[in-house]
Amino acid sequence: MRCEKARKLLALESGGDLPGARDRALASHLEVCRRCRAFSEELALAVAWMRSAAEPVISEADYAAMRREVWRRIESGRGARSSSFGAGRLVLAAAGLLAAVLSLFLLARKSPQESPVASARPAVVEPPPAPPNPTVSSAGPAPSPAHAAEPVRVAVSRPPRSARRRPVAPAGDSAVERIEFRTANPNVRIIWLVRKGEEKSSSMPAGRTEEVS
């Protein structure tokens, strides 16, 4: 065994980390090598010195300061957590409020016809003050006389969006009832197209005013 290898093994042996088989090989080298024997003694002394000096001198004041700081950091962490939690709640509340305002705004923009302001938009044609004389041209339900007797105020209004999206069946289609009102003004007729099988309330108020020339 070479000295360099022996010294590495001695370093392991000094801490009890050498397997038995190698220990025997090392022992036989040490018997014949005086310098490695001296090295082994120095190594043992160094390890013993290291172990004897391994106790740090730490005062109780140091420990107490350390514990105090730990508690301070724990408490500040708790505070930070709770304040951040509070801030989080505020942010959530603000976000909720903003979302509510935005949705209200969008809702208002989507249905302008349904709003009272929008309903005032249609152009109003003032017919003569004569009472209307409705004539029902189909077998469908006729409007009530009271309704027919109301002052005629014909408006050309846009149907609601839902009605606009639906394709309107042409007149004469068997699926659609056509109700025609004649007004005192011979040039103005009111035509109602009602889809068969649908409730009146849900049918489109496809009121259309035509001016007959």
Added chain:
Amino acid sequence: MSSLAPALLTGEARTGREAPPGEGATSPIAALVERAREGDGRAFDRLMVETQERVMGLAWRLLGSREEARDASQEVYLRVFRHLGRFRAGEDFHAWLYRITVNVCRDSIRRRRRNPPAPAFPVEPSRPPEAEEDLLGAERWNLLLEALASLPPKERAALVLRDLEGLTSEQVARLLGSRAATVRGQIASARLRIRNFCVALIGGREALP
């Protein structure tokens, strides 16, 4: 403590301190841990008192500076406090504490590499030594820190855990996330360097490469 011998973790062999009883559910430490987990602040404080010497001592040996050791110890106990809920009953608390301490110190060493501090040595004693024995002890301790500071970080950690904390090579390897053979090589190399340091300190004899 089945995997880590109590004498090793408590330093009984080195310091003569009494080893704590086994880490079963009935040991005082286990009872403190249980109470601390339930939110008992006094129990947590007591837990710190019971283990602070070991934690701060190990941190000091690994880091070489009292200030750094104190900071690291604080971080160790903060991590213990935060993760105590994850600690499973019946597990070895000392081994768990050891792992945390080693990890915190390794983090600290990494940070130090990125931001090298002012020269760490000579190391100041924690209190002014009064008796002659204190003076000698402080001098020995400072020399030891100087010797440890001459080691590469990995060798230093392996040597401290093996020779100063008394863990086996396998336990050190597990703690450091390395192979036992690698750790043994690091320990051997570190011992040779310590021997050279001592020889150079005494003077007169040749220092080995």
